[in-house]
Amino acid sequence: MRPHAEHQYADELAALAAADDRPRPPGWRLSPQAVVTYLLGDGERISPKYVGPRRLVEVAVATLATDRALLLLGVPGTAKTWVSEHLAAAISGDSTLLVQGTAGTPEEAIRYGWNYARLLAEGPTVDALVAGPVMVAMRTGAIARVEELTRVPSDVQDALITILSEKTLPVPELGTEVQATRGFNVIATANDRDRGVNELSSALRRRFNTVVLPVPSSVEEEVGIVTRRVGELGRALELPEVPTAVEEIRRVVTVFRELRGGLTADGRTTLKTPTGSLSTAEAISVITNGMALAGHFGDGVLRAADVAAGIVGAVVKDPVSDAAVWREYLETVVRERDGWRDFYRAARAAL
Numbered sequence: 001m002r003p004h005a006e007h008q009y010a011d012e013l014a015a016l017a018a019a020d021d022r023p024r025p026p027g028w029r030l031s032p033q034a035v036v037t038y039l040l041g042d043g044e045r046i047s048p049k050y051v052g053p054r055r056l057v058e059v060a061v062a063t064l065a066t067d068r069a070l071l072l073l074g075v076p077g078t079a080k081t082w083v084s085e086h087l088a089a090a091i092s093g094d095s096t097l098l099v100q101g102t103a104g105t106p107e108e109a110i111r112y113g114w115n116y117a118r119l120l121a122e123g124p125t126v127d128a129l130v131a132g133p134v135m136v137a138m139r140t141g142a143i144a145r146v147e148e149l150t151r152v153p154s155d156v157q158d159a160l161i162t163i164l165s166e167k168t169l170p171v172p173e174l175g176t177e178v179q180a181t182r183g184f185n186v187i188a189t190a191n192d193r194d195r196g197v198n199e200l201s202s203a204l205r206r207r208f209n210t211v212v213l214p215v216p217s218s219v220e221e222e223v224g225i226v227t228r229r230v231g232e233l234g235r236a237l238e239l240p241e242v243p244t245a246v247e248e249i250r251r252v253v254t255v256f257r258e259l260r261g262g263l264t265a266d267g268r269t270t271l272k273t274p275t276g277s278l279s280t281a282e283a284i285s286v287i288t289n290g291m292a293l294a295g296h297f298g299d300g301v302l303r304a305a306d307v308a309a310g311i312v313g314a315v316v317k318d319p320v321s322d323a324a325v326w327r328e329y330l331e332t333v334v335r336e337r338d339g340w341r342d343f344y345r346a347a348r349a350a351l
């Protein structure tokens with residue numbers, strides 16, 4: 001359903017590689033310059049994947065060309081996973097060497113495991129060993145990705161320390177080790193809101209350069225991101241054609257930004273903030289759902305009623321406290337706002 005970045009954007013990557021005459025770090029498919037262009041777009045053939053400060057992307061890419069790993073940090077929905085996938089695709093041509101971090105991630109997921117049938121039959125042999133994504137990346141000189149690193153238990157996180165500092169992965173059962181080929185590095189992501197869950201040990205943190213991905217700086221920028229991604233998702237899901245309604249998108253983004261920041265856009269009214277994160281990513285799914293409703297059940301035009309239920313669902317995560325916050329926002333802000341009458345009615349009905 002969802003092709004990997006290196007397949008979906010194969011044409012762009014090939015065009016960049018063909019025109020790329022700058023030096024490439026060992027094991028890289030593209031020069032650092034070209035990787036940045038791939039991420040930010042060039043206004044012509046190369047579409048922008050990430051919208052945000054150029055410097056930040058440059059720091060991230062430059063880090064990966066050193067012996068330090070990259071940690072992408074940020075609140076939910078700030079494109080950490082998205083950026084990490086595209087960086088791996090552009091640098092190694094492979095974004096699939098992925099460890100999903102959870103509280104239950106075992107050490108084998110980061111190092112290696114065994115094919116138990118063969119282990120029982122043959123004992124520990126090279127053929128019985130099942131390499132994890134990081135080990136594969138070390139062998140092939142590629143980027144490995146670790147998602148939600150701070151959710152991984154600390155003793156399992158520590159397995160990364162030797163890998164990152166010595167660039168080797170010992171396999172004591174075979175009396176050998178795997179040495180990293182040039183081009184190997186690690187991109188980890190971590191959620192700001194998880195801070196403290198399993199804080200990175202200082203030994204591990206020293207092996208990472210941290211880049212914090214910000215929330216979009218302005219309404220315009222966020223509307224731009226949502227519009228682009230909604231268009232791409234709608235095409236990928238083959239939803240019925242619904243003209244992208246910039247006004248409806250602007251409204252969702254405005255509501256999200258005001259509630260997230262606890263202040264109306266004109267700076268006049270302070271607001272209580274709900275418990276949910278109200279991220280750009282959630283704005284994208286509210287609009288995408290609205291387009292599906294409008295296309296399948298409505299008249300093919302995205303209307304307030306199509307997004308209202310989605311917004312309420314995104315805002316009201318806690319049925320008691322968030323519902324009160326939302327009601328207050330509706331009555332004090334939405335109700336009085338010029339041109340928002342339809343949305344006020346639809347949102348009331350959706351409660």
Ligand SMILES: Nc1ncnc2c1ncn2[C@@H]1O[C@H](COP(=O)(O)OP(=O)(O)OP(=O)(O)O)[C@@H](O)[C@H]1O
Pocket residue numbers: 049050051052074075076077078079080081082083189190191216225229280281284
């Ligand atoms: N600045 C941005 N530029 C481009 N796309 C963005 C931006 N911010 C968010 N998005 C979009 O938001 C969606 C979700 O992003 P992603 O899943 O990478 O967030 P995340 O930071 O990993 O969130 P989480 O902490 O929940 O894992 C993606 O489809 C991405 O395209």
Ligand SMILES: [Mg+2]
Pocket residue numbers: 080081082189
């Ligand atoms: Mg993520």
